[in-house]
Amino acid sequence: MNKFVVNGGKPLNGEVTISGAKNAAVAIIPGVILCDEPCRIENIPNISDVALIGTILKEMGAIVKRVNKSTLDIDPRHIRTHEATTDLVRGMRASYYLLGALLGRYGKAKVLLPGGCNFGVRPIDQHLKGFEALGCDHEILDGAIDIKCREGKLKGNNIYLDVVSVGTTINLMLAAVKAEGLTVIENCAKEPHVVDLANFLNSMGADVRGAGTDVIKIRGVEYLHGVTYSIIPDQIEAGTYMAAAAATRGRVTVKNITPKHLDSITAKLREIGCDIEEFDEAVTVDARGKNLTRCNIKTMPHPGFPTDCQPQFVAMLTSCNGTSIINENVWDNRYQYISELQRMDAKISVEGRLAIIEGGTPLKPAQVKATDLRAGAAMIIAALTADGTTVISNIHFIERGYEEVVEKFQQLGADIKKVYDPEGELAESV
Ligand SMILES: CC(=O)N[C@H]1[C@@H](OP(=O)(O)OP(=O)(O)OC[C@H]2O[C@@H](n3ccc(=O)[nH]c3=O)[C@H](O)[C@@H]2O)O[C@H](CO)[C@@H](O)[C@@H]1O
């Protein structure tokens, strides 16, 4: 089992280049299924979730070729099945986008229920309600969702989402792009990756309007042509390096980003006392010599503070003076990692959706594990602040969403390496 070994206690310094956004890539790649011609997708992050969705598409018959580290050519014309029932589907959350894409192409889909990070229950009732409104019936059979259009082709409709859901907004956009007539989705998610998918679909000839607002209108089209499309930068990867800069009292310039996507993150870093300088496609976080102080954070759908940066900010706030209160408002159970931070002597208590951090006492090195993707990133940040050697296991979670995480932190001066530990393999298998 691979582990990260981190010798912490040094400020990060320098520049880091952010990769393409995981949560856009994992929507756009299945989106290619809807296209009637081959597509080239650029700025794809080299992460395991992307490898997984690429392999699933290949197994379905698509020709997927890596042109270089960040570019994939995908020819969906050879896909001959509306089914994705390989076990790989359970390895990630975003495999549920195969439902929308296959429904849009075939009017039917059979896809295993998805996996992804465990935050307690992750329902898909809103996805299914939306598909039903577009004219589909579904049943759950052998762990798969089997869904069929009642009349062969999906029909546009008005859909009001009961909760603001990224996955539902994206899945319904995928399903509706080739449906008959007009689909109106209200109470949509507004995340940058929702807008990126809409831009991708429109570049192929779709008619999607309003992405980035509460209401998205999609008029179905018959044909989508091939394109070359570049994925947006990863807002959450950027936020992770920004939090790490603050936690270590360093100075880091995060490059290849869209500063607007980071507004809620830069606002919090300014509030605790960091200097932030914004450029066209970069932002510098300067925390050198600062006496950083507490803040409160409530996670919200975009443009609110992203839940996917919550663990990284909790780890960072352990180093800031005063009591910070976090309100995790999106997921019921996204604090499993806090017991790992407590191993490092973090003074954090959890009361329902609140995490209360008594900051300002240094963390101590320990053996910890990543309990999920962003929790793993939080462990790296915590380890970078702790004087001594911290060993992080379960790093496959981190590799789901961070490209070259060791190399990028090393480039900022961190003492971090990946090691293979055969004993760990035994320990983790029991
Ligand atoms: C692959 C991907 O992009 N994953 C992201 C996506 O997950 P995902 O798309 O799964 O998250 P959603 O936005 O759908 O979930 C938001 C909230 O809606 C609830 N809900 C969702 C769907 C549904 O049918 N019924 C329902 O009640 C969820 O329980 C949760 O409380 O957005 C989350 C919120 O920004 C992020 O944490 C994930 O990183």
Ligand SMILES: C=C(OP(=O)(O)O)C(=O)O
């Ligand atoms: C929770 C996340 O991903 P997923 O929904 O794919 O599990 C994430 O990116 O932080």
